[in-house]
Amino acid sequence: MDDFLAAVAVGYEVAIRAGLALHRREAHYHASGAWGAVGAAAAAARLLRLGDSETRHAIGLAEYHAPIAPVMRSVAAPAMTKDACGWGAFLGTSSALLAAGGFTAVPSAFLGETDGGHDLGARWHVLDVYVKEFPCCRWSHAPIRAALDLRRTSSLEADRIARVEVRSFAQVAEISRRLPRTTEEAQYSVVWPVAVALAHGRFGVEDVREPAFADSVGRELTARVDVTVDPSFDRAFPGRRLAQVRIERTDGVCVSSRVTEPPGEPDDPRLTAIVEAKVAAAEARPRASELPDSLSHASLAELVIALTSAEATEAATDVA
Structure with missing residues (x-):
């Protein structure tokens, strides 16, 4: 090992x-x-x-x-x-x-x-290097995090959202497709992840799988999400990947997130929590009992052996 x-x-x-x-x-x-x-x-x-x-x-x-x-x-x-x-x-x-x-x-x-x-x-x-919190293109991560933070702090529900504006650098506008047809399109999108994050308060692996594309709340919300290029954010790229999300509610009130950077960077105080959450998500999968009881006491070698063994067994079961 x-x-x-x-x-x-x-x-x-x-x-x-x-x-x-x-x-x-x-x-x-x-x-x-x-x-x-x-x-x-x-x-x-x-x-x-x-x-x-x-x-x-x-x-x-x-x-x-x-x-x-x-x-x-x-x-x-x-x-x-x-x-x-x-x-x-x-x-x-x-x-x-x-x-x-x-x-x-x-x-x-x-x-x-x-x-x-x-x-x-x-x-x-x-x-x-950074650790991805979300299973999609890195360019989408700051908008997703901004949307999740705004949803939490403003107690927003999907049916109260009239319009969403994602402000970021020019490359983000290149991935502004609305309704994904394949998992690859979902992973190279900013509109779909932001819509799902606002609708359900999450964006995970299950949300880039094709069955998730039938979700009516997420689909309806994508029509209200627009992407615009912020000149100052564009100048900061690629050194920084900045984004801000602005939401207009159905009652006319507008709320905005702070200017946000992608989570999971080496200096992110949440980095350890992000890594532990990813491993915990793996623990929830089949054969999770083979993983060490405590993440904080497990060695990297133990985790690699357990995770790869569980993945291999699950893949073999899926094929069978």
């Missing part, structure tokens, strides 16, 4: 650095499969205990063959291709296996101090 966790850390760190390097030199906005392939190769190389030369070839193979993966095409037309993350993982693993068998590659453009590798092992970017 220690080797597995070390490989996870290596894979994430290399993937993040590859993504930073790629976007420093390329104007094109690549999805995570493009640079995630490099991280997957590094993780697989670590698990396979490849030597320095083989590892370099594994990374070189993954980088050379990585998908272009234009992310905004996924945003415009969500589908199972998503961010090419599945193909990137497959490619990275295949690259490590090929390298283990003697397959060679041109040197990776991601290796070298020019791409910020000089602090490798000294600084860990993986410690600076």
Whole structure:
């Protein structure tokens, strides 16, 4: 298990650095499969205990063959291709296996101090990543959190809402589709999550599954949600992902949320609570009794073993 966790850390760190390097030199906005392939190769190389030369070839193979993966095409037309993350993982693993068998590659453009590798092992970017509170595009998270906070503080019910305005940066307007037809469209939407959050006080995994799209309250509320671009929020992106939700009630009174940032950032005081809530949600699934009794006393290795075992068993049951 220690080797597995070390490989996870290596894979994430290399993937993040590859993504930073790629976007420093390329104007094109690549999805995570493009640079995630490099991280997957590094993780697989670590698990396979490849030597320095083989590892370099594994990374070189993954980088050379990585998908272009234009992310905004996924945003415009969500589908199972998503961010090419599945193909990137497959490619990275295949690259490590090929390298283990003697397959060679041109040197990776991601290796070298020019791409910020000089602090490798000294600084860990993986410690600076966020945790998603909601199962959808990160661009939607600040609007969802703002809507939930406003619903709680203003005691709003769906039938008292006349209009909802989501103010955010320009990219959020790109995901303003109203009624999702597939789980991918629900995940790449801001209108649907905000409507569900206001209607039911939550937005979880069950809300991006197709049976949820028949919910009449959520569907009706989507027609009242509009997205507008706030110039100041747009200037702050991508360093900050800001949003504000303004609601006009049926009695004419208007209420607004505070300017909100996405939850789950490394400095978010709710970060631990968000992680514990995600694990607790997993505990509620079949075979949850196999999980450690106390999250606060369980080691990461115990949680990984229990969760992966439960997921595998549930998947096998679903297939049967």
